[in-house]
Amino acid sequence: MTLPRIAPMLATPGALPTAQEGWAFEVKQDGQRALLHLPGDGSVQLRARSGADITAVYPELHSLGAVLGEGVSAVLDGEIVALDQGGRSDFELLQSRMGLSGPPAKAARLAREVPAHLILFDALYLRGDTLMHLPYAERRRHLESLVLSGTHWSTPAALVGHGTQALEASREHGLEGLICKRLDSVYVPGVRSRDWIKVRNKVTVDAIVGGWVPGRGRLAGLFGALLLGRREEGALRYIGSVGTGWSERERAVLADLLRVAAVDYCPFSTVPPIAGAHWVLPRLVGEVGYATRTRAGFLRHPSWHRLRPDLAAEDTD
Known part of the structure; x- marks a missing residue:
């Protein structure tokens, strides 16, 4: 089936919200944004933030197409990362994979040397229905119901209402920062929204x-x-x-x-x-x-x- 092409929603740089009860806090990943298209026939297509098809660059993610089961179509939002020895995303490591051109054997070799991991954080389309009009909290429930966890992909939990503690923990673990998302925010394709705020531990x-x-x-x-x-x-x-x-x-x-x-x-x-x-x-x-x-x-x-x-x-x- 033909799935919708969706431009990713973007976060606005800023500070932690003062009132945090209505917000969820995710770790800010240091990688390549990707929209995952799963038509339900076992195939998968990955598109970068620019809309470019990057499927061939990450062969280790291709098997994700069969995980949801036949007939279950979806468009999911996430970030492709390469992890360092401490389990942190490392953009410099991932750079050797990005923009790759050449034969499939080269992509397969690099996948062994610098394996990619897909961090999933939003569900935009599922089983024939768009979810973008739903609040973030409800979209997350749909995403988590898919139970997508494997060697090369995962769905980390979002912490609700405790942004100050989450940011301090991110500093202690050497992470880049947080993405703060309003629990009631809808998904607005291609827009840099104040409903999503990125807080960096470094300026x-x-x-x-x-x-x-x-x-x-x-x-x-x-x-x-x-x-x-x-x-x-x-x-x-x-x-x-x-x-x-x-x-x-x-x-x-x-x-x-x-x-x-x-x-x-x-x-x-x-x-x-x-x-x-x-x-x-x-x-x-x-x-x-x-x-x-x-x-x-x-x-x-x-x-x-x-x-x-x-x-x-x-x-x-």
Whole structure:
């Protein structure tokens, strides 16, 4: 059967709700968002946040298509992660799997080396009926009734009404943070809603790379710092530079990407007063941690965390 194509609902960055009784709290996973389509014939299709078909990338998840039983159709929402030795999601590990192209044998090999795990957290469509108009709490009951738990997928419980304790526990265990969801909220496809709030244990921003400055000494031939921006009212505003946070391998990979993206004009709305700057097409997105911002909006004490190949520059508004 043909299942509906649904754009995932998105969370708004923020702080814990003051009154927590009407909220559920889920661990914020550090992976790739995925919509799971199960038509009820034993097959499975995975679609990324962008809508791209990523089924072939994760062969270890294909057997999930037969778990619900013949004739049981569903569209489920979740996050594909790679787990570190402590059982925490590790985006850097997952990056070796994302955007994979090539023969099935390559995907199968990587599935053995870096196995993926699907964290399920919402049910949008089940047995021929849409569930998106139902409150979150009721959708969760439908999801949990499917009892989806296995080597490569699970349905972790959501904690209701105790967000402060949940956030403290996430810090103690080195987790990224929480997603807070109103128990009475409906699912609004493609919308970044205040009914879902993401609370990070670290202050980060998804920034667009608009240029770079050359490195010196041992970094000769590579970049020394990246020039960052954010989309504001259709323009790319410069928010500062970042010069730390990469491993040697990450720096080399980024240097190759910068060479491919080189242009001879500044993509920022106002040219930063930086000598020797090189400019690139503003399409690479990175997650950058920082302490605070200046009154002018520039990042203070920034540090590069990771490249975000799962985000397009348009998604960082």
